[in-house]
Amino acid sequence: MPLPSPTVHPQAGHLPRWASAPLTLLEEGAQLPGKLFTLRLGLPAVVGFSPEWNRRLLTDLNTFRSAGSFSRVVPYLSGGIILTDTGHKERRHALNPPFSKRSLETLRARVRAALRAERLDSSFDALAWADRAVLRMLNAAFFDSDFDTRLLHAFLAPLRSPFPVPALPRPLLFARMDAALSRLARTRLTQGGDDLLTHLARWPGGVRETRISLAAGHDTTTHSLAWAVWHLAQHPAWFQADGLKPAIRETLRLYPPGWMGSRRLSQPLDLGAEVLPKGALALYSPYLSARDPDFWDAPDAFRPERWERPPPAWSYLPFGGGERLCLGIHLANLLLEEALLYLLESGSQLRALHGNPAPRPGVTLGPSGPLVVRLG
Numbered sequence: 001m002p003l004p005s006p007t008v009h010p011q012a013g014h015l016p017r018w019a020s021a022p023l024t025l026l027e028e029g030a031q032l033p034g035k036l037f038t039l040r041l042g043l044p045a046v047v048g049f050s051p052e053w054n055r056r057l058l059t060d061l062n063t064f065r066s067a068g069s070f071s072r073v074v075p076y077l078s079g080g081i082i083l084t085d086t087g088h089k090e091r092r093h094a095l096n097p098p099f100s101k102r103s104l105e106t107l108r109a110r111v112r113a114a115l116r117a118e119r120l121d122s123s124f125d126a127l128a129w130a131d132r133a134v135l136r137m138l139n140a141a142f143f144d145s146d147f148d149t150r151l152l153h154a155f156l157a158p159l160r161s162p163f164p165v166p167a168l169p170r171p172l173l174f175a176r177m178d179a180a181l182s183r184l185a186r187t188r189l190t191q192g193g194d195d196l197l198t199h200l201a202r203w204p205g206g207v208r209e210t211r212i213s214l215a216a217g218h219d220t221t222t223h224s225l226a227w228a229v230w231h232l233a234q235h236p237a238w239f240q241a242d243g244l245k246p247a248i249r250e251t252l253r254l255y256p257p258g259w260m261g262s263r264r265l266s267q268p269l270d271l272g273a274e275v276l277p278k279g280a281l282a283l284y285s286p287y288l289s290a291r292d293p294d295f296w297d298a299p300d301a302f303r304p305e306r307w308e309r310p311p312p313a314w315s316y317l318p319f320g321g322g323e324r325l326c327l328g329i330h331l332a333n334l335l336l337e338e339a340l341l342y343l344l345e346s347g348s349q350l351r352a353l354h355g356n357p358a359p360r361p362g363v364t365l366g367p368s369g370p371l372v373v374r375l376g
């Protein structure tokens with residue numbers, strides 16, 4: 001018996017459904033027997049969401065390769081550490097130190113100051129605010145707020161549009177961005193500094209890694225922040241200093257911005273029911289894994305109290321896992337915490353006014369928006 005597969009168009013395969021409503025397609029697949037199902041996405045593809053599958057895909061880097069994964073079709077994410085297979089460990093070893101929890105503490109004060117540069121209205125759209133706040137905080141952390149905000153915004157804006165916009169080549173915009181990054185990197189190398197660019201500029205390809213990290217970090221953090229504000233506005237009991245960390249974890253469980261990760265098989269993969277050919281796509285889904293009722297009680301409910309206990313192993317993967325665990329995990333958590341602490345300091349009552357929280361999958365999963373809240 002071959003692996004199960006959701007309803008498919010005989011000629012076009014699953015591509016039309018993948019393009020129009022991928023979450024519905026994944027959810028349909030998750031209802032089929034077993035925790036592995038196949039899709040036809042131009043290439044044969046398998047999606048798994050069991051802890052065993054996640055562990056296998058994220059730890060066997062020889063079989064599950066990143067080169068050729070979906071990231072290659074998005075120029076923003078296509079390159080540098082994200083698509084490196086050979087020598088990945090060594091490259092991460094070089095990039096990791098400035099992103100450690102300890103090293104990032106030195107940046108906390110300037111992230112705080114960057115947040116306070118914009119006055120908060122009593123009612124605001126949490127999605128639009130998160131977008132600006134994360135841009136400012138990233139500018140503070142990477143560039144000590146010296147980077148041209150307008151260029152940063154122009155560079156990142158196409159990423160959150162629906163496909164195919166993020167996949168279109170933008171050689172002029174990328175060249176402008178690289179030129180501005182290189183200029184600032186040279187200044188850091190000659191005059192010193194203590195922002196993230198100062199560390200990254202020391203390595204060959206450091207400017208490109210900086211550009212890729214900004215793209216990997218902006219929408220993911222923006223969407224997490226906007227979802228977190230919206231959920232806190234609906235569950236005000238968690239809107240207090242001790243409630244923020246569990247609320248962030250729970251938000252990332254329900255709406256992991258990296259809703260799906262992809263790899264390519266370097267060799268045929270025997271799954272018992274079926275042998276997948278070399279070159280097939282292998283997908284893992286932080287979204288499905290974190291909503292599997294076999295591992296989570298009331299999986300669709302926002303319940304930060306569940307974080308009093310550790311999550312089931314390999315079922316909670318908003319930052320991926322294994323050797324390719326998100327480079328920016330500690331930075332993202334720092335930005336999310338600081339932004340929510342700032343809101344808490346600005347008002348003790350957060351209420352949802354109106355909005356459209358329906359998830360909108362693109363390169364990252366985000367709320368449709370707007371998400372208008374009142375803080376008083």
Ligand code: HEM
Binds near residue numbers: 220
């Ligand atoms: C809440 C915010 C974030 C989320 C949910 C998130 C999620 C993820 C996920 C799921 C992966 C693994 C992808 C895979 O397995 O294919 C990843 C990798 C990565 N992330 Fe993040 N990310 C976030 C913020 C950031 C930030 C702020 C940065 C900035 C440094 C960043 C940089 C990266 C990089 C460079 C990788 C590739 C790592 C590698 O392949 O070795 N991310 N992220």
